[in-house]
Amino acid sequence: MKGFTSPTITLVRPLVKEQWEYPELGESQYGSTANKIDYDYTTYSGVSQPLALTTSTATEAAVSSGKNGGTGSGLTVATHYTLDGSDDFNARNDGGNRIVRYQLRVEGLVTEIRNDADTSSLSPPNQL
Numbered sequence: 001m002k003g004f005t006s007p008t009i010t011l012v013r014p015l016v017k018e019q020w021e022y023p024e025l026g027e028s029q030y031g032s033t034a035n036k037i038d039y040d041y042t043t044y045s046g047v048s049q050p051l052a053l054t055t056s057t058a059t060e061a062a063v064s065s066g067k068n069g070g071t072g073s074g075l076t077v078a079t080h081y082t083l084d085g086s087d088d089f090n091a092r093n094d095g096g097n098r099i100v101r102y103q104l105r106v107e108g109l110v111t112e113i114r115n116d117a118d119t120s121s122l123s124p125p126n127q128l
Contacts, residue, residue: 015041017039018036018037018038018039019036020035020037021035021037022034023035035060036060037058037059037060038058039058040057040059041053041057042054042055044083052081052083052085053085054081055079055080056078057076057077057079058076059076060075061074075093076092076093077090077093078090086108087103088103088104088105089101089103097117099115099116099117100115101113101115101116102115
């Protein structure tokens with residue numbers, strides 16, 4: 001959970017920590033086919049909206065090499081947010097490939113989308 005505390009009030013923003021998927025009927029939480037997705041978050045600091053998310057990261061369970069095109073590592077999706085909560089870009093990394101998708105918004109509507117397959121960081125574009 002991310003929170004903000006002032007001398008008189010405490011605000012908390014509950015966030016999902018993990019998600020489980022069960023592809024087989026009757027599978028237990030820690031069973032061999034259960035899939036876990038972990039989530040991590042960062043928030044803006046030193047601004048007027050301390051509960052606003054900066055980034056969220058979702059990491060899926062690893063898929064073994066040779067199985068269903070698995071790479072031996074889990075798919076990771078990192079998303080960056082603006083102060084108004086809109087996602088302006090995200091990076092998908094499947095262990096060997098990384099694609100960053102940028103979105104330009106005008107008055108809250110997506111007006112342009114660009115994909116960049118040659119990048120090594122989750123950072124805003126110089127120009128869209």
